[in-house]
Amino acid sequence: MDGKKEQRSSTFKRIYQSIHSMKFGMVLLLIIGVLSIIGTILPQDRPLSFYEEEYNAFFYGVIEIFQLNRVYTSWWFIAMILILSLNLILCSIIRLPKLLKSLKNEPKHPDQKNDKVLMVFNDTANENPKEIFKICGFKSPKKLSAAEGELYYGKKNTIGHLGSWFTHIGLLIIFISYLFGQIAGYETFFYGVPGVQGRIGDTPYELAIEGFTIDYREDHSIEQYTSRLRVYHHDENTLVKEGVSKVNDPMRVDGFSIYQNGTGWALDLNLYKEEESLRELTLYEGEIHVDDDQRIAIQFYSFYPDYIHHQGMPATKTPFPENPHMLYVLFYEGFRVDMNVAGMGEEIVYGEYSFNVEAPRQFTYLQIVRDPGIPGAFAGGVMLILGVFLAFYIHPKTLFLRKIPGEMHLFAKAPRGEKLFHNELKKRLKEGTHWE
Amino acid sequence: MGVDQSIQLETTLFNFAIGLYLVSMVLYLVFFIGKIEKPGEFGSYLIKGGFLLHTAALIVRWFEAGRIPLSNQYEFATAFAWGIVLCFIIFELKFGYKAMGTFVTPIAFLIMGYAAMQSKDIRPLMPALQSNWLSLHVGTAVIGYGAFGVAAGVSLMYLLRNQFRNSPFVRKHLPDLITLDLISYRAIALGFFFLTLVIVTGAIWAEQAWGRYWAWDPKETWSLITWIIYAVYLHARIMRGWQGKKAALFSVIGFICVLFTYIGVNTLLPSIHSYALLVPFSLLFPPKKGYNNRI
């Protein structure tokens, strides 16, 4: 009975130990890396029917079970990130006391057998330890409570010991902030021509598009897109902020950001039935307007601001509306009945219906995001960089000097690159002293 | 100076640089195989000369474009090679092993050759690319990738030295394993620090330009994979049973990932890093539901 209990507790201990081990962490990290490759090869976030058509039944089954259509939000991927976080948390907690000790406490004595003496000073009459430490780039030595003889030591760059710890904590903060942002954040889109005003998703805010401009360079390439915007509080009917959103320079309002994400053309559509006006509205490029109990539909297929007929295809000479034309598709009772280009104001007739379009202008397409994880992720990123810098460029170093009658022995320790440290010390001692 | 003239000047400087790199690569090879000291010394001079011309070529382009020249395949390829040569020169000065040149110069030369095959046209930047964060992002990548290039060369030396440990030739011409391990560790530490900066500055740029700091776009994901491989390398060095050969292997795999992130992702995988900001709008406005089915 007792034996079994012991066995069980030792199994637990073994599992616990491997969960916080570095080896386990590395294996997990590698698995995460290798499996995330799947998401870069297989198209992501398409409807399942897409995969059913593209791949054979077996592969489709695999995709469905393992959610390979959305690798980075699949249960197993998130589970692995969580296990890795646990691994990091445990190993960070376990290592901390030892780390703090190594910052505060006296270093371990150099041991006669394993630590090679870097230099022996024979003539000890005029040498004092302080001078030697200074030449080596250390502050005044402290005396170690040594068992034999006098032992002095000096520490440098001890803060470097914290480098990997900061790195790991920074990483954890990023993981947590990212998950928090995924859960607590939202994203929505808003588009319209100047003059349009509407509610932002289901937030208490309203957005008004005041203006939209596109700056062109001489070669007709685009320099910048600029939307002038106003944000109102819906219930209180107050202006919250007025500003602009440009590419690379979003407008920030009350914890969310408005990004300039795209553009396209919009037209005013006038639709008639038996010469009577049926509808007047703004039609956006790419949209289909369906009307009259789904009997008639007009699709704004594409737009040619400076229309020319080029090799049998519609095209545009410049991006400017010199000779604007739209390419439309007309549906009647669900069937495609017409597809053609039409100029502004041109009358298109089909049966009892007719329509025309006019007033071409560009609309702005805005992306609106609230991600409360950003400040945390940023802080984690800064910590990560700081940690990596400390780990690699602030090398902890310790110098020891043992005084025995007639001799002084110098030891130097640097866990991250002892050889380079020894070379540096030898050079300093050679240049800075008359000792051999 | 007109546009054509300065592109011509840049091309001339670039061609001389690539020529000097080629000669120094051959000299380093002669030094290593022929066991003669002199060519190694010349190689070391020539690569520095090539580096100066290469730097001049980049500066000419910088002036001509009116922006930091790090925005297309050609500009990044030539800067990438520049980064490798810079890191190599620093490491050669610091550690003083000429044999490193035999292994690192071919890597730099190949990437320079890749650059030579790309179009040198200077195009104005689309709005999403006009960002200081982006310049910092790509600028840090040049140094980081350069350091990884040096590390890959040194890790190859490690594997060679380890494989043929009894060959007197290898023993004479390659530094000992401990030194090689130290050099590649230092190069990877430099590269890892910069790759961390690359990822963080890239995330800041992505937040401003695309509305999210991390979206698992293939290029982002591959840079993360690269980062993971090097993190594993760093830990392998301090893990029981994983030091030495295994760690060196990770260093080589890491550099293959670097190359894939840079070249493979752009050419083989779909990515936002193809810089298409304005998606076709018919994708954003799919035909209305219900009606679609009747067509």
Ligand code: HEM
């Ligand atoms: C992507 C994930 C990780 C990154 C970027 C990272 C980064 C680092 C860095 C930069 C170092 C310093 C290495 C050196 O000085 O050569 C380090 C050390 C270390 N890491 Fe990680 N690490 C990661 C994950 C982990 C995990 C999962 C564990 C598991 C427990 C772990 C445990 C350790 C330990 C024990 C050290 C040694 C500390 C020392 O010697 O001071 N790390 N890590």
